[in-house]
Amino acid sequence: MAKKLEDNKENAYLSYQLATIKLDCELPYKPEELVNRSADNEKLVELFTELNFKRWLAEAQSGSAGVDAVAERASSGASAPAAEKAEVTFEAASIDRSQYETILTEEAFRAWMDKLDKTDVVAFDTETDSLDYMEANLVGISFAVAEGEAAYLPLAHDYLDAPKQLDRDWVLAEMKPWLENAGALKVGQNLKYDASVLARYDIAMKGIAYDTMLESYVFNSVAGKHDMDSLAMRYLQHKCISFEEIAGKGKKQLTFNQIEMDQASPYAAEDADVTLRLHNVLMAHLKADEKLKVIFEQYEMPLVPVLSRMERHGVLISAEMLAQQSQEIAVRLDELEKEAFELAGEEFNLASPKQLQAILFEKMGLPVVKKTPSGTPSTNEEVLQELALDYPLPKRILEYRGLAKLKSTYTDKLPKMVKPATGRVHTSYHQAVTATGRLSSTDPNLQNIPIRNDEGRRIRQAFIAPADKTILAVDYSQIELRIMAHLSGDEALIDAFRHGKDIHSATAAEVMGIDISDVTSEMRRRAKAINFGLIYGMSAFGLAKQLGIPRGEAQQYMERYFERYPGVRQYMESTRLQASEQGYVETIFGRRLQLPEIKSSNAMRRKGAERAAINAPMQGTAADIIKRAMILVDAWIQTQPEGRVA
């Protein structure tokens, strides 16, 4: 079904291919129709065209150095003066919790609603009885309208002798207009969670203007964690009341509804107060920096409601298909275990690297191919693959491991994660975890569902569409290599993309000095390893290991590559230099990755930072582009009639 879209003549290397969809939305028409670009889906197709890409680039240029100028600076190596920026310091906040209020009467509530109406940006936080956004019940709400001026509005504390509180449904009905008012700006810490909780009460939160977690992430993604307690320590030198202090820990930990008011109120009000103070500090820094401001305002904040909708919508899986697969895998694991015990001459735990080491290397005397960082003989896949050439047991272990992994991580686990309320699986997307700007996913991680071999791919088949709907998958083709072409300005690489060539074959032809029609599959495989290796800053040693060829040969490949694509080498060198001078690198759109170890006296750490420096602009720019696409696709979906999409 893959169909390449028409190239724009000028910048065709930035075009994309419509390949497969994985939008997590079900469309009421078939993928073929989308590819055919019927009037109905014209808009969705457009969202992915280079026209948009060019518009984004234009936006990235406005108010800051143009893309061409950036590329120019990178290739000339004459970058901006080295980081003159004095080390940014943050003043300690003095926080007095005694001024916080607890709202228990209608009169107090009205007074605070007035305050909210008169405040430009209100700090807002919900307290609930669960961290699971699909199950969390609202226990209370806190606000701050100025530093130190905060209140807690308890709604559902139900411990013995809890004070009488305002009725939750009444309060939510009263607050709904403010919560859904896009003009009433809110700041919060991880507002996606609050928005998801409120959605359970049929409130579509609007005015999600600032999120301190994301402010911190955009300001410096690698400074540390981005939870509120960490931020308060880092940017306010303030130690917040911790949840454990008031709720205890372990099995006996209380939920928020069970916590007494004199404990709950200062804790909750402090959260809102600290959020507002963090916002004042962090947003001042972002506003003073046009590039970071754009990333924050145009990419991260608009993504919040999108992710919330994706999470709450969930994905449908066939528990039956997965149960069937588990069953089949169990049978095969049993066979493999019996065979392994036979070969080893004793029973052992095939899943234990330690026991396996003892069997393979001590009892059976197989050669030690490689050691783990802690000095024990490695039994990883690479090692077992090599040993499997000469011995029968490692082959069994390999198959066992692969299947055991599929079973425990996917076929057994996924069905257990289906929420009865929706009959679907609801992941959590994390927006402030990775160094480079990518998203991550947990509980379950939907970003590592197998695809590379047939057994694994069966698991994807269990992700299904409801009756009469179709899952569409869209994927950018070779996005990181296209970005490398753009960033490096390398004529040959750009040319290859412009002409719609198979990029790995084109690389093979260039490096081997032959016609592209004479490239064999082995040559293409090697070129592919070179291309990906470059993105990751791999050395000749690494390439040799990857391909199982002598180091000298790998060295030759890389030299030939850089001869053919000199712009790429220049780009890599100037990126290293830029990283070293500035202490950070940037994506095309201005996202920044700080590299504190780029000047490390430890060569290994320094080299690691250099590889990260080379990779981050490519990986990060791809993340920027994909986030932008998610925002645009969601905006389109929102315009569709109820139930037509998703």
Place this chain on the structure above:
DNA sequence: GTGGCGTCC
């Protein structure tokens, strides 16, 4: 909680 391993992009 950590180390080893394996899945994804």
Place this chain on the structure above:
DNA sequence: CAGAGGGACGCCACT
């Protein structure tokens, strides 16, 4: 000389 591939998350064994 040693180490030499970017970014994630989850499972298991073991301490």
